[in-house]
Amino acid sequence: MARDKDRHTWREGYTTGSCAAGAAKVACLLLRGDSLAKQVEIPLPNSARLTIPIHRGESGYPEARASILKDGGDDADITHGLEIQAIARYISPQGEVHIRGGQGVGTVTKKGLALSVGESAINPVPKKMIFEAVREVFPTEALEIIIEVPDGEKTALRTLNPRLGVIGGISILGTSGIVRPMSEEAFKTSILPELDQAVAYGHKTIVLTPGHYGYRVATESFKVPTEAVIQMSNFVGYLLEEAAYRGIKQVILLGHIGKLIKVSGGIFHTHNRVADARMEILLAHAALAGVNQDTLKHLTEFPTTEGVTSELLLLGEQKLLHHLAHLASERAQAFAFGDLSVGTIMTLLNGQPVGWDLKARQLVEEQGWAWPI
Known part of the structure; x- marks a missing residue:
């Protein structure tokens, strides 16, 4: 990042949580039979909305897959550029949305985090964002949503996750959905x-x-x-x-x-x-x-x-x-x-x-x- 850049033009990005929510919504849209668009709009925790570009998607039944590339804006970190994927699986006409991590998303192995031991490292706010994004497409249906990060396990070695007892991948994070430059x-x-x-x-x-x-x-x-x-x-x-x-x-x-x-x-x-x-x-x-x-x-x-x-x-x-x-x-x-x-x-x-x-x-x-x- 160039340090002499005009300080008034720092570009915002979006969190891994926003990427996961966006990918989950796109996967649900494809599962419903919609065609793949160029971008998707998701709800944020503060009642605002965010539009982010879609990287790719594969339609099918009873499951569909979509992904979004993490963009940290001008405050890029180790997760910048990672592909965040979501798989949406239809279960039944009525029921819960089950959200878990797959390949490249860490698993909690120690006490003291916001999540229980054994849970996927998808923090509470991103999990809620994923749920709300999914419910905009499927209001009542039972679905399984699996979040994956193909390069997550390798990337996690350069984060604090191993020290915190989060193994096997990165954490899906974010409290506002937006990455604001904090140089x-x-x-x-x-x-x-x-x-x-x-x-x-x-x-x-x-x-x-x-x-x-x-x-x-x-x-x-x-x-x-x-x-x-x-x-x-x-x-x-x-x-x-x-x-x-x-x-x-x-x-x-x-x-x-x-x-x-x-x-x-x-x-x-x-x-x-x-x-x-x-x-x-x-x-x-x-x-x-x-x-x-x-x-x-x-x-x-x-x-x-x-x-x-x-x-x-x-x-x-x-x-x-x-x-x-x-x-x-x-x-x-x-x-x-x-x-x-x-x-x-x-x-x-x-x-x-x-x-x-x-x-x-x-x-x-x-x-x-x-x-x-």
């Missing part, structure tokens, strides 16, 4: 107007969240006005500085513990290729809190902070999670040289808050937002 320069161009808008609305207290999950939790569960929620991606320190510069006085960091725990350790650029000390920070503070050695060894068996956090909750160690949230707030305030008052709320992938400090609750209540905990 640092593109981010600065696109995100600062949101801060300016928050100021224009008169907000002196804002929520900074890493991405779409946190945005949804903030607006739906905590009832934060949309213009007061800023998606900061991995650039925590940059957004703290820019918020203080614009006269914002109070910030709530809200997001998945796997991201925000890095701030507890003084890390303010949270991309995993810059700093990936999540487990080290969590286990170090668990040890300092008196968690015994056998339990610590047990916790190291989990591949994700999601899994460790869930286990700590079962062990009654929520006080530790509150402490980590407090640490994140302290580090963030120090980073901003005391120009900001900061509270932190850490969640699981399902949006459940699991660790927060008194400052976060105070700020939420002062603003008249909801406290759903």
Whole structure:
């Protein structure tokens, strides 16, 4: 990617989840007897719609196959250019849509992910997108939808999947369906107007969240006005500085513990290729809190902070999670040289808050937002 490209012309792409949903819909259209088109329109999680080009398709009965090429836009990653295929098999006039992964889609083998052990690595949002796309063609019929990625197993070796216990292929991912360029320069161009808008609305207290999950939790569960929620991606320190510069006085960091725990350790650029000390920070503070050695060894068996956090909750160690949230707030305030008052709320992938400090609750209540905990 050329670094001197006009920052205002970054091209968006679409996720593997969108590709899978699109391929599934095309396969269903072919199964119904429609002719192969050049493009397909699918529903997105935010009620918008996306039109993507079709790579190829084969009609037949009782099954049809179609595929779409993954396009990451100007934020291309290792999955860019992969062929994402879907096979649609008709079962009966009434029934469920059964969605699973085939060749090149990974299988979950460890606890701690958004999926259960043994399931295909098709995350909940993409699975819902696939279901809704299929139901636009077959509203009531029973069908089997199989997602395949011919080069997925080889590609997965260059991802975090093996470390996370996802074997045999890539994961089908995406929370919004769209890949928005998140190079640092593109981010600065696109995100600062949101801060300016928050100021224009008169907000002196804002929520900074890493991405779409946190945005949804903030607006739906905590009832934060949309213009007061800023998606900061991995650039925590940059957004703290820019918020203080614009006269914002109070910030709530809200997001998945796997991201925000890095701030507890003084890390303010949270991309995993810059700093990936999540487990080290969590286990170090668990040890300092008196968690015994056998339990610590047990916790190291989990591949994700999601899994460790869930286990700590079962062990009654929520006080530790509150402490980590407090640490994140302290580090963030120090980073901003005391120009900001900061509270932190850490969640699981399902949006459940699991660790927060008194400052976060105070700020939420002062603003008249909801406290759903």
